[in-house]
Amino acid sequence: MASKTTNPFVFLQQVRTETSKVTWPSRRETMISTIMVMGFACLAAAFFFASDQIIAFAIELILGIGR
Known part of the structure; x- marks a missing residue:
């Protein structure tokens, strides 16, 4: 695999060009997405x-051990 060395300044210029092509989300979209992620994380928790409490209760009933 041949590697092509690039001047660091050329590389940074290419990075700036590519980041200018990105469609960044608005502040409102970012806040809504963040709130949704936090909400679903709390729901999953x-x-x-x-589920853990129900399984622990069932194991305690079946085996008679625990708590």
Whole structure:
């Protein structure tokens, strides 16, 4: 595999050119996405906590051990 060396200044110029082509989300879109992620993370945490408690209760009933 042949590697082609690039001048660091040329590289930075290419990076700036490529980042100017990116469509960045608005502040509102970013806030909505963040709130949705936090909400679903809390929902998943509650679900797994409840599942864990139910399984622990079932194991305690079946085996008679724990708590």
